[in-house]
Amino acid sequence: MKKSDFGVVSVIYAIGLGFLFMTLDLPDAAQTYPLVLISALLFVNTLYLIKSLASYRSNHQVEDDVAHAFKEFIPMQFLGVAAWIIGYLALMYVAGYYLSTAIFMVGAMLFLRVKPLHIAISVIVIAAMVAAVFSAFLHVPLPTGMFFG
Amino acid sequence: MLETLGLMGAGFIHALSPMNLLAMVASTALGITIGCLPGLSAAMGVALLLPVTFGMDPATGLIVLGGIYCGAIFGGSISAILIHTPGTPASAATAIEGYQLTLKGQAAKALSVACYASFCGGLLSCISLYFFSPLLAELAMQFKSPEYFWLSIFGLTIIAGVSSRSILKGLMSGILGLLISTIGMDPMEGVERFMFGQSTLYNGVNTTCALIGLFSMSQVFILAEKKIIERAKAAKFKMQYGLSRQEIKRLMPTITRSWLIGNILGILPGAGATIACFMGYNEARRFSKHKEEFGTGSIEGVAGSEAANNAVTGGSLIPTLTLGIPGESVTAVLMGGLIIHGLQPGPELFSTYAPMTYTFFAGFVLVQFAMLGIGLWGSKVFAQISRLSDSILIPSIVVLCVVGSYAIHNNFVEVIIMFIFGVIGYLVRKFDLNAAAIVLGLILGPIGENGLRRSLYLSDGDPMILFSTPLCWMLIILCVVGIFSPIIMGRFEKRMLDKNS
Numbered sequence: 237m238k239k240s241d242f243g244v245v246s247v248i249y250a251i252g253l254g255f256l257f258m259t260l261d262l263p264d265a266a267q268t269y270p271l272v273l274i275s276a277l278l279f280v281n282t283l284y285l286i287k288s289l290a291s292y293r294s295n296h297q298v299e300d301d302v303a304h305a306f307k308e309f310i311p312m313q314f315l316g317v318a319a320w321i322i323g324y325l326a327l328m329y330v331a332g333y334y335l336s337t338a339i340f341m342v343g344a345m346l347f348l349r350v351k352p353l354h355i356a357i358s359v360i361v362i363a364a365m366v367a368a369v370f371s372a373f374l375h376v377p378l379p380t381g382m383f384f385g
Numbered sequence: 386m387l388e389t390l391g392l393m394g395a396g397f398i399h400a401l402s403p404m405n406l407l408a409m410v411a412s413t414a415l416g417i418t419i420g421c422l423p424g425l426s427a428a429m430g431v432a433l434l435l436p437v438t439f440g441m442d443p444a445t446g447l448i449v450l451g452g453i454y455c456g457a458i459f460g461g462s463i464s465a466i467l468i469h470t471p472g473t474p475a476s477a478a479t480a481i482e483g484y485q486l487t488l489k490g491q492a493a494k495a496l497s498v499a500c501y502a503s504f505c506g507g508l509l510s511c512i513s514l515y516f517f518s519p520l521l522a523e524l525a526m527q528f529k530s531p532e533y534f535w536l537s538i539f540g541l542t543i544i545a546g547v548s549s550r551s552i553l554k555g556l557m558s559g560i561l562g563l564l565i566s567t568i569g570m571d572p573m574e575g576v577e578r579f580m581f582g583q584s585t586l587y588n589g590v591n592t593t594c595a596l597i598g599l600f601s602m603s604q605v606f607i608l609a610e611k612k613i614i615e616r617a618k619a620a621k622f623k624m625q626y627g628l629s630r631q632e633i634k635r636l637m638p639t640i641t642r643s644w645l646i647g648n649i650l651g652i653l654p655g656a657g658a659t660i661a662c663f664m665g666y667n668e669a670r671r672f673s674k675h676k677e678e679f680g681t682g683s684i685e686g687v688a689g690s691e692a693a694n695n696a697v698t699g700g701s702l703i704p705t706l707t708l709g710i711p712g713e714s715v716t717a718v719l720m721g722g723l724i725i726h727g728l729q730p731g732p733e734l735f736s737t738y739a740p741m742t743y744t745f746f747a748g749f750v751l752v753q754f755a756m757l758g759i760g761l762w763g764s765k766v767f768a769q770i771s772r773l774s775d776s777i778l779i780p781s782i783v784v785l786c787v788v789g790s791y792a793i794h795n796n797f798v799e800v801i802i803m804f805i806f807g808v809i810g811y812l813v814r815k816f817d818l819n820a821a822a823i824v825l826g827l828i829l830g831p832i833g834e835n836g837l838r839r840s841l842y843l844s845d846g847d848p849m850i851l852f853s854t855p856l857c858w859m860l861i862i863l864c865v866v867g868i869f870s871p872i873i874m875g876r877f878e879k880r881m882l883d884k885n886s
Contacts, residue, residue: 240816248557255564258579266574269834270567277560284553305815308611317609321783325800333788341780348613348776358777366788374440376792 237292238301245288248281313348320344332381334363389519396743400751405445409748412449413755414763416456417463421771422778423470427457428715428821429604432596433782435722436789443726444741448748450722454715455507455698455752458658459760462499462691464771467492472771475658475694478666482679482686489682493625498684499691500760501628502640506692507753509644510651510699514746517652519735521707526732530839531851535860537833540710541825542867551817552868558819562826563833565590572831573838585798592721594790594799595827598806599813599820600718602786606811608775615774626761636688639669643692650693651700657713658694665693699749706730706742709832714821721828 252274259270292298324340331339338359345355370376399405412434419430430453438446461476466483479499486495528536541559568579569589580586628636643665650661669689670679679686702719704710709730711717720730728734734742790803813820837851844850851857 244554244816244818248561251561251564255579262571262578263574263576266571266576266578269838270564270578272837273560273564273567277557277564280553280556280560284551284557287553306610310610310612313612314606314610317605317779320780321605321804324783325787325804328787328800329797333791337784337787341784344780344783345776348779350774350776354774354777358781362781362784366784369437370788370792374437374792376788377795378788379791379797 237288237297238299239303240301240305241284241288243302245281245285248277252278252281316347317344320347328379328381330382333366333378335381337363337366392739392743393515393747395740396745396747397750399444399740399744400448400747404442405448405744405748406751408441408445408449409452409752409755410759412452413456413752414759416453417460417756417759417763417767418456418770419453420457420460420476421463421472421767422460422773423464423472423771424608424775425457425604425778425782426473426600426715427454427475428713428718429600430454430457431715431718431722432593432600433785433789435593435596435718435725436792438722439725439792443728444744444748446726447723447741447745448752450719451698451702451745451749452752452755454719455695455749455756456759457715458694458698459499459503459507459691459756460767461694462503462687463496463760463764463767466495466499466687467768468771470771473658475662475697476690477659478662478690479687479694481666482683482690485680485682486684486687491682493623494684495682495687496764497625497628497761498632498636498687500757500764502636502643502688502691503695503760504753504757505640506644506647506695507698507756508750509641510648510696511746511750511753512699513648513652514699514702514749517703518707518746521703522732522735525707527856528731529854530836530843531853532836532856532860534833534836534840534851535857535864536708536710537829537836539860539864539867540708540829541822542864554817555819555822556868558813558822559826561818562823562828563830564826565595565823566827566830567834572835573842583798585794585796585802589831590802590827591790591793591799592824592827593725593793594803595806596718596721596824597786597790598803598808599810599824600714601782601789602803602807603810603814603820605779605782605786606807607814608779608782611775613775632684636685638672639685639689640692642668642672643689644696647693647696648700651697652703657701658697661697662690662694666690702749706734707732709829711825714824717821717824717828721824724828 255270256274259267259274320340320343324336327336327339341359341362342355345358371378415434416430419425420427431450434449434453438449441449457473458475461472462479462483463472465471465476465480466487469480469484471477471480483495483499486492542556566589569586571578646664646668647661650657650664666686666689669685670676673679673683673685675683675685701713701716705716705720707730709720711720723730728738786803786807787800790800791797793799810820813823840850841848
């Protein structure tokens with residue numbers, strides 16, 4: 237049995253039950269297909285739980301796979317990058333695509349200790365690529381943001 | 386027959402248009418770039434570039450995706466040979482002999498052999514693509530609603546089982562994908578299902594957003610969690626553009642064997658390029674007259690592995706295009722691209738959309754030539770690119786993920802959906818669930834749902850209609866085989882790895 241099994245099984249049960257409650261609000265005819273899927277999900281999940289418990293019963297060991305999966309995990313770096321991405325999405329909504337992208341790329345690369353020259357080249361290359369492919373070729377109106385829109 | 390030959394010819398004429406040629410060269414170069422960067426996969430590249438193809442003609446769009454696919458599979462060999470780090474898992478076996486050749490100062494020869502072997506493997510795989518696809522598509526013409534239902538189940542069982550360490554976790558992932566595919570308007574009753582008040586979800590979760598999130602955004606989190614280390618310096622070399630007659634004579638049997646191996650494994654859903662490269666390498670060693678060279682740098686080892694993994698590309702497109710069963714994550718993403726371009730895998734691709742399909746096939750053939758040329762003449766550049774640091778890749782991939790998901794409908798909500806799928810993809814990979822099965826569930830969900838509900842509608846709710854034809858039973862048997870195939874494949878792969886370790 238693996239340590240992560242508890243979490244995986246619980247999350248899958250939560251998803252299945254969440255969908256079940258929402259399904260019960262649907263008209264009868266629309267309930268059948270989602271109910272088939274939810275039943276299948278809960279059934280397979282229960283099978284997995286039984287298999288995990290059976291494995292625990294036979295060797296009385298819980299393998300710490302979570303520690304293995306996050307063996308090389310660097311919390312500060314990961315959370316820093318995640319915060320930069322979330323900030324980027326929020327900033328894009330306000331400041332538009334190009335400005336927020338430039339700020340994000342410079343900020344995230346400085347955070348990851350990239351040399352200034354490499355940062356400058358990367359920002360120029362990515363901006364030029366996006367402008368050429370998405371703006372000029374695909375004519376995608378990229379977000380201009382609340383201030384510049 | 387004559388009609389097919391005519392379509393094949395017309396396909397080549399269309400594929401040779403300047404726009405298609407440009408798309409081919411650019412996408413292959415991009416694919417090689419993605420492939421040679423350790424940590425980036427072919428599936429990720431195809432997912433990331435999917436939105437770029439929206440503005441293109443479907444055939445051109447598919448050629449672009451094919452170019453990225455083939456380029457990425459080949460590109461992995463460059464970093465495998467030069468810095469002993471396979472760019473993709475499909476080049477893991479290439480690193481064994483390729484790097485030994487580099488240490489002996491024969492990097493140029495190793496790269497050149499890898500180029501020619503990949504070219505031959507890929508080109509020969511196109512033969513089966515041309516000949517088996519229409520045959521399988523003809524079989525698919527007999528499918529009706531019950532068969533389509535079982536086909537979607539088969540697709541899920543095969544991918545759920547094969548690419549997961551646990552069959553049950555793979556199945557869970559597949560069913561989760563099916564459940565996510567129910568988000569949006571009910572196709573028969575016309576009521577809103579699980580939309581959380583978001584009108585963007587009216588047509589369901591956008592498959593491209595899900596693909597970009599699951600394969601590309603999740604990779605950002607994977608790269609960001611580890612210590613960023615400088616990659617080894619690539620060895621200096623002077624490229625060798627040709628092979629001697631003696632070398633060709635020595636390599637041809639290996640390449641032919643590996644082509645057969647790769648092609649068969651490609652057609653079999655679930656096997657894939659990683660198993661093929663090890664099998665190709667193993668058979669090259671078994672049949673070699675120079676066994677003593679293996680382990681110290683053998684060109685046959687490089688050719689065996691590279692011809693096999695590239696031969697998978699054409700083969701794997703056969704079940705994807707004809708039956709809608711992608712055997713691995715990259716073909717699942719490719720199939721997503723096909724559907725996004727308004728094309729449904731199946732017999733229609735060889736009747737109504739035959740000109741487009743044959744243009745794509747011809748493009749796929751020409752992509753192999755582009756791959757050879759770019760591989761031979763651009764190896765030095767790719768050798769430098771393969772050293773690109775993850776700290777530059779992380780923000781660059783994020784920017785491309787964001788612009789790609791926004792470009793689909795110019796909708797910011799879809800960027801958020803992509804991000805959510807990125808987080809899901811990261812957790813899925815961390816806890817051994819299966820992203821490819823989720824995607825396949827998402828893609829096959831509507832096909833399966835329509836098949837099931839139409840069947841029940843036609844039979845007044847009698848489920849026995851699902852067991853009423855021999856084809857249904859054949860597909861049910863295949864589903865059972867699909868569930869058990871991972872056990873066999875797993876043992877087989879383990880044996881291969883043990884042999885080569």
